[in-house]
Amino acid sequence: MSNTAIVVALLVGIAVWFAVASRLTAKPWENREQKGDVGVLHMSPQRIGLWVFMAVVTSLFALFLTAYSMRMHHSIGWCHLTIPNILWVNTAILLAASVALQLAANAVSGGRRDATRTALVAAGTLSIGFLAGQVLAWRAVGPSLYFVQGSPAIAFFYVLTIVHGLHLLGGLAVLGRASLRFAGGAELVDLRQSLSLCATYWHFLLLVWLAVFGVLLFL
Numbered sequence: 199m200s201n202t203a204i205v206v207a208l209l210v211g212i213a214v215w216f217a218v219a220s221r222l223t224a225k226p227w228e229n230r231e232q233k234g235d236v237g238v239l240h241m242s243p244q245r246i247g248l249w250v251f252m253a254v255v256t257s258l259f260a261l262f263l264t265a266y267s268m269r270m271h272h273s274i275g276w277c278h279l280t281i282p283n284i285l286w287v288n289t290a291i292l293l294a295a296s297v298a299l300q301l302a303a304n305a306v307s308g309g310r311r312d313a314t315r316t317a318l319v320a321a322g323t324l325s326i327g328f329l330a331g332q333v334l335a336w337r338a339v340g341p342s343l344y345f346v347q348g349s350p351a352i353a354f355f356y357v358l359t360i361v362h363g364l365h366l367l368g369g370l371a372v373l374g375r376a377s378l379r380f381a382g383g384a385e386l387v388d389l390r391q392s393l394s395l396c397a398t399y400w401h402f403l404l405l406v407w408l409a410v411f412g413v414l415l416f417l
Contacts, residue, residue: 248395252402259406262361263413266354266412279351281415282338287332292407295324296400299373303397306386314386314393318377321400325370337369358410362403369399 224259302317334360376392 202306242391244391244395245398248399249291254346255402255406258361259358261411262354266358266413269350269354278382279339279355279414282335284331284335284338285414288328288335289332289407289411291328292404295321295398296404298324299393299397299400303390303393306390306393309386310398311386314374314380314389318380318393320364322370322373322377325366325373325400329363329366332359335359355414358414362407362410365406366403369403370395372396372399 298317302314302321304312305311305317313407336356339355372392373396376389376396379392380389
């Protein structure tokens, strides 16, 4: 099997797993309209928008990873990237952040304000820690533009990790706004959808990172 096929198969597998996992953990009773006919189930425009956005991001990373594989396969004298050890730590941190956000979403659904506060602080701190760790990884790989120009592998490393980091940074902006509402005394029921969407997005970014890390590590 070609490297390109491996990349595509990996991304398709992740997408299928994510869709199945979301179905298994879905709580349709939480999406009932607060006003209107009883028993009507719907998916909110915000959730639909998030899924569309994640589909676009998946396509973007699929193109990047396919280009990485093709460039490596057809390049003469391709120099494989030495993966900084801190990326293993960063992966564990992002996993913990994803778990913390899921705990926050669960705590909101259960009406547990103290648990929600703890989970939000943990999720935000861990996410910022992941980004800080990525900066250290960039510095470890090569601090100057010369290295990027001299090695396609390093250039792809910067592109993939920076684009992923920017998407996480955007998620942090949304999470920060929800956290401010929480700190301002907003009712937990009003935060349920926001934190649920944030948790879904963090799970998605974790899976994307695992795909990126796997390609950088094994191809």
